[in-house]
Amino acid sequence: MTKKAFPVITKRVLLFISVAGFILCALIFAASYWAFNRQFTEQYDADILEIAAAARACLNPDDFERYRQDPVADQRHKNVLELLQLFVDEFDLNVIYVSAVEAPEYRHIFYFYDPVNKHGKWKPYPLGYEEDYYEESYHRTTKRVYEEGAELVRHTIKSRIGSHITAQVPVYDSKGNIVALLGAQKNVQGFVDARKNFARTVIIMVLIFGVVFVTAFTVYFNFRFMRPIMLVTNETNRFASENGKPDDKLLERGTKDELGTLANSVYKMEGKVYDNIMALTRMTTETAEALASAIDAKDAYTHGHSTRVAEYSRDIARRLGKTEPECRNIYLSALLHDVGKIGIPNSIINKKGKLTKEEYDVIKTHPVIGAQILANITQIPNIANGAYYHHERFDGKGYPVGLAGKKIPEIGRIIAVADAYDAMTSNRSYRGILSQETAREEIQKGMGEQFDPDFAKIMLAMIDEDKDFKMREQN
Numbered sequence: 446m447t448k449k450a451f452p453v454i455t456k457r458v459l460l461f462i463s464v465a466g467f468i469l470c471a472l473i474f475a476a477s478y479w480a481f482n483r484q485f486t487e488q489y490d491a492d493i494l495e496i497a498a499a500a501r502a503c504l505n506p507d508d509f510e511r512y513r514q515d516p517v518a519d520q521r522h523k524n525v526l527e528l529l530q531l532f533v534d535e536f537d538l539n540v541i542y543v544s545a546v547e548a549p550e551y552r553h554i555f556y557f558y559d560p561v562n563k564h565g566k567w568k569p570y571p572l573g574y575e576e577d578y579y580e581e582s583y584h585r586t587t588k589r590v591y592e593e594g595a596e597l598v599r600h601t602i603k604s605r606i607g608s609h610i611t612a613q614v615p616v617y618d619s620k621g622n623i624v625a626l627l628g629a630q631k632n633v634q635g636f637v638d639a640r641k642n643f644a645r646t647v648i649i650m651v652l653i654f655g656v657v658f659v660t661a662f663t664v665y666f667n668f669r670f671m672r673p674i675m676l677v678t679n680e681t682n683r684f685a686s687e688n689g690k691p692d693d694k695l696l697e698r699g700t701k702d703e704l705g706t707l708a709n710s711v712y713k714m715e716g717k718v719y720d721n722i723m724a725l726t727r728m729t730t731e732t733a734e735a736l737a738s739a740i741d742a743k744d745a746y747t748h749g750h751s752t753r754v755a756e757y758s759r760d761i762a763r764r765l766g767k768t769e770p771e772c773r774n775i776y777l778s779a780l781l782h783d784v785g786k787i788g789i790p791n792s793i794i795n796k797k798g799k800l801t802k803e804e805y806d807v808i809k810t811h812p813v814i815g816a817q818i819l820a821n822i823t824q825i826p827n828i829a830n831g832a833y834y835h836h837e838r839f840d841g842k843g844y845p846v847g848l849a850g851k852k853i854p855e856i857g858r859i860i861a862v863a864d865a866y867d868a869m870t871s872n873r874s875y876r877g878i879l880s881q882e883t884a885r886e887e888i889q890k891g892m893g894e895q896f897d898p899d900f901a902k903i904m905l906a907m908i909d910e911d912k913d914f915k916m917r918e919q920n
């Protein structure tokens with residue numbers, strides 16, 4: 446199994462942490478914005494209310510009716526206007542206005558206004574301007590001032606004259622009746638702009654923080670949790686497919702946490718499974734070797750023949766680049782290639798001198814007998830094929846079937862060349878061990894005739910590397 450760059454669990458955790466991070470960021474933003482806004486509300490509202498209350502003290506509510514009769518000529522009215530103008534200048538206000546309600550009609554009338562109109566945008570109502578108090582759209586807050594005596598601040602954001610706040614307080618006459626309303630209005634566009642900038646800065650910072658946090662967490666999570674999990678997963682997959690030795694890397698983590706304990710358990714489990722497999726493998730090999738010795742013991746002249754043929758065959762398989770389990774199967778198959786000889790009478794096998802045709806025909810049945818004996822072994826692939834086809838020849842002149850070329854199963858062609866070389870480099874009743882040169886020549890001559898040329902070529906290479914002629918029967 447290949448290691449995935451981004452495991453599924455990490456993706457899920459990333460999604461979860463992103464959503465959680467987004468919610469956290471939104472909360473941080475909301476809290477910051479709220480705190481910033483609270484400062485505005487508390488400080489600005491208190492200030493403007495204080496200014497409105499102070500301005501109210503300059504008024505003479507009992508004179509209002511007289512002002513209405515002739516506002517311009519009245520000197521006391523002019524004095525009040527001048528005082529209010531001082532407030533407007535001192536506190537940088539848009540306007541201070543005073544309006545009254547005439548019971549019972551409740552018509553809304555402005556008595557005072559900002560005479561300088563310093564901010565340009567504020568279009569003052571003319572003195573004596575009237576508007577309908579009962580209109581649907583009439584300010585509800587203004588009604589609360591008149592009717593409940595409330596002192597409040599109205600926030601107007603993004604109006605045609607810019608963002609501003611207006612404190613409205615009721616004005617009482619000497620009898621304690623509400624006869625008018627005083628409004629003090631201040632421009633807060635600067636604050637609104639600052640608040641917008643603050644929000645933008647907070648959003649950017651929170652986003653940067655969020656991205657950094659999510660990235661850092663993902664990297665940490667992947668390294669701290671997913672890497673060890675993937676290590677264990679990959680190792681169990683590898684072990685399941687190869688049955689190789691447990692991987693020591695699993696022990697790197699120690700047992701500091703549950704993941705380390707898991708890795709350790711997997712390591713121990715693999716170790717036990719591996720030991721059992723090895724024991725079974727050894728037992729199989731030892732059993733096969735014992736059986737091979739029994740076969741060889743039947744023939745006074747073939748001591749160690751089966752084992753040597755098995756070793757040469759395995760060497761050929763390794764040079765062909767076969768896997769170790771494949772090489773092992775070839776070894777076992779070659780070890781038992783002559784098992785059929787058990788069914789051949791000793792008198793024929795150990796006969797001194799030339800065999801008759803009939804006797805030779807009996808000898809030639811050993812591949813078939815061998816294949817029958819091995820047919821029931823299912824755990825070693827092709828083991829019966831080794832016995833059945835090892836006397837086939839590449840030119841088709843062999844037995845028991847007479848197959849030719851690559852139609853002969855590979856195991857048969859491998860054992861054939863190993864078997865022939867060992868026969869030549871072993872003692873026989875009728876001759877001694879042939880020299881390495883002679884045996885080599887025979888293999889070379891047999892290429893494409895008796896032997897598969899590819900495997901014969903490998904055998905020749907093995908012979909050439911065998912400088913001390915160790916590949917032979919040892920006395």
Ligand SMILES: [Fe+2]
Nearest residue numbers: 782783835836
């Ligand atoms: Fe044989």
